[in-house]
Amino acid sequence: MERLNSNLYLQNYYIMKENERLRxxxxxxxxxxxxxxxxxxxxxxxxxxxxxxxGGICSSSNTNPSNSSKP
Structure with missing residues (x-):
């Protein structure tokens, strides 16, 4: 049980360090x-x-060429 607690403590410590780094x-x-x-x-x-x-050139070139080819 003590070994499990130690492992969990270390995992928690590493998670907190990583969290601090990411923050x-x-x-x-x-x-x-x-x-x-x-x-x-x-x-x-x-x-x-x-x-x-x-901006002026871009706004005038917004026409859709595919519309002109439709019957």
Missing amino acids: KKAQVLNQENQALLSELKQKLGKPNSKNANV
């Missing part, structure tokens, strides 16, 4: 995500002439 990794990923989101919002908030032209 730290999640925090880093969240910070990176927030930074990228902020950068994206800044870029979308300040459209330059290149983005405006690309």
